[in-house]
Amino acid sequence: MLTLSMNTQTILAGMSIGLFVYYVIKRMRYRLPPGPWCIPLVGHYKIYSSPEIHVKIAKLAKEYGPIVRLSAGPQTWVVLNDINSVLEAMVKRKADFAGRPHFASGDMFTEGGKDIALANYSASWKFHRKIAGKALRHYLQGDLLENMIQDNMNKFLDKMAEEKGPFVFKEYVDLMVFHQLYTICFGEKRPVDDPEVKEFIKLDNDLSEKFGAGFFEDIFPYLKNIFTTAKWKVFLVLSEEVLNILRKKFKEHKETFQPGVNRDFIDSMLIAKQEAKDEGDEAVLEILDDTHLVQTISDIFFAGVDTTRFTMDWFVYFMTRFPEFQEKCQEEIDRVVGPHQPSMKDRSKLDYTEACLFESMRLSNVLGLGVPHMTICDSQIGGYDVPKGTTVLINFWALHHDPKQWKDPEQFDPHRFLDENGKMKPIKPESWLPFSAGRRVCLGETLAKPEILLMCANLLKRFEISLPEGVKPNLEYHMQGFGVELPSDYKIVVKERSG
Incomplete structure (x- = not known):
């Protein structure tokens, strides 16, 4: 027993000395970005374990500059807090910063990085993304998406119209968006109270809380094989269920697939793969196996679900707190759409409504820190060295609240996105990056923007939305997981509009 204890101490001491030497050599070789002092191995625990990590890092940026170095356990992180550093890294040196670090939880959920969002940068990743992009273009042809959105919206707006008093909008938006993505990805139109959809919502909520908060195993991955936490065990079960x-x-789609028939996004993926095979690209069979395609569907489904429902929740939250903006949106929708249901052809004329949506995405900050990048070679930002294998994060909260880029950044003001004629500015503000930039820009951006705008326009066309009588507006929020801001619980009242 004494020998075992001494061996353990020797190993730990050796590891500590080795890491210290590595740290000193690295500091001498590279001109690293500045950052606060921390305890070796432990790192900046109070920062990386905090749900408000994005806010804490933004405060550090005021002291150390826009490029901040942190330690998450033994890992080095570099966080970019202004638009200039982000554009230099993600656009000017985009290939250098296109990698993804390995996190135990991400590797587990993506079955070894076989998705697009978390997979490392490589030739096979570029090919995989190209096929997925082609599938999205297939899917967005014609009026397939528009019809799906309108059918789903009508179903839930009718249900909302039956509410006679205050109700929690989040419960409706969760159902609305999950049914929407069921139709987009799986081609299924399910009943409003479908138990499978409700169970999937519960699974995703549970998984988001576990995954979003991060894991001890992500910071110290080697310990998951020595001491497995209860939280990690739950995560494994939830991941496998999803x-x-x-x-x-x-599997059901593969068995019923007919070439040339496009029912939904899964079919679009199968069509894109078939076209690549027909072009004689033998690499398709090797690279795009069923696991890769399932993981692509997972990316589109969960990115679409969470982005859309969180954004819509914030949009309604702001519309109830600023009824004057809601009224202007409704005036525009009535003028542009008339007595009909809003459609995709109306999008280019719904400038004020889209500006309110864009401002909701800026101020709400659905994701404080983006998905981590990793340098695939030695590189630089702002005159500092960033060694190969460094984890690099974008602080979207800092970008969207930067007083150098936004006048009164804590105020909700859709006019930021409009020109003097009330039209959407042809070039969006540089520091507005909800979908990121560069090689890792969000694959689903072309799907998400029109989808969310059409859903918001349908909602405001049908209802006047307000807070319950006697409830004063506020702008409070709560944290869900790693830098994710969601509106504080609130209820709304809806009133059918005429015309």
């Missing part, structure tokens, strides 16, 4: 649902949906 992936089994997606595998089942994909």
Whole structure:
């Protein structure tokens, strides 16, 4: 027993000395970005373990500059807090920063990085993304998306119209968006109270809380094989349940797939793969196996679900607190759309409504820190060295609240996005990056923007939305996981509009 204890101490001491030497050599070799002092191995625990990590890092940027170095356990992180450093890294040196670091939880959920969002930068990743992009273009042709959105919206707006008093909008938006993505990805139109959809919502909420908050195993991955936490065990079970649902949906589509018939996004993926095979690209069979395709569907489904429902929740939250903006949106929708239901052809004329949506995305900050990048070679930002293998994060909260870029950044003001004629500015503000930039720009951006705008326009066309009588507006929020801001719980009242 004494020998075992001494061996353990020797190993730990050796590791500590080795890491210290590595740290000193690295500091001498590179001109690293500045950052606060920390305890070796432990790192800046109070920062990386905080749900408000994005706010804490933004405060550090005021002291150390826009490029801040932190330690998350033994890992080095570099966080970019202004638009200039982000554009230099992600656009000017985009290939250098296109990698993804390995996190134990991400590797587990993506079955070894076989998705697009978390997979490392490589030739196979570029090919995989190209096929997925082609599938999205297939899907967005014609009026397929528009019809799906309108059918789903009508179903839930009718249900909302039955509410006679205050109700929690979040419960409706969760159902609305999950049904929407069920139709987009799986081609399924399910009943309003469908138990499978409700169970999937619960799974995703549970998984978001576990995944979003991060894991001890992500900071110290080697410990998951020595001491497995209860939280990690729950995560493994939830991940497998979710992936089994997606595998089942994909298998059903493969068995009923007909070339040339496009029912939904899964079919679009199968069509894109078939076209690549027909062009004689033998690499398709090797690279794009069923696991890769299931993981692509997972990316589109969960990115679409969470981005859309969180954004819509914030949009309604702001519309109830600023009824004057809601009224202007409704005036525009009535003028542009008339007595009909809003459609995709109206999008280019719904400038004020889109500006309110864009401002909701700026001020709400659905994701404080983006998905981590990793340098695939030695590089530089702002005159500082960033060694190969460094984790690099974009602080979107800092970008969207930067007083150098936004006048009164804490105020909700859709006019930021409009020109003097009330039209959307042809070039959006540089520091507005909800979908990121560069090689890792969000794959689903072309799907998400029109989808969310059409859903918001349908909602405001049908209802006047307000807070319950006697409830004063506020702008409070709560944190869900790693830098994710969501509106504080609130209820709304809806009133059918005429015309």
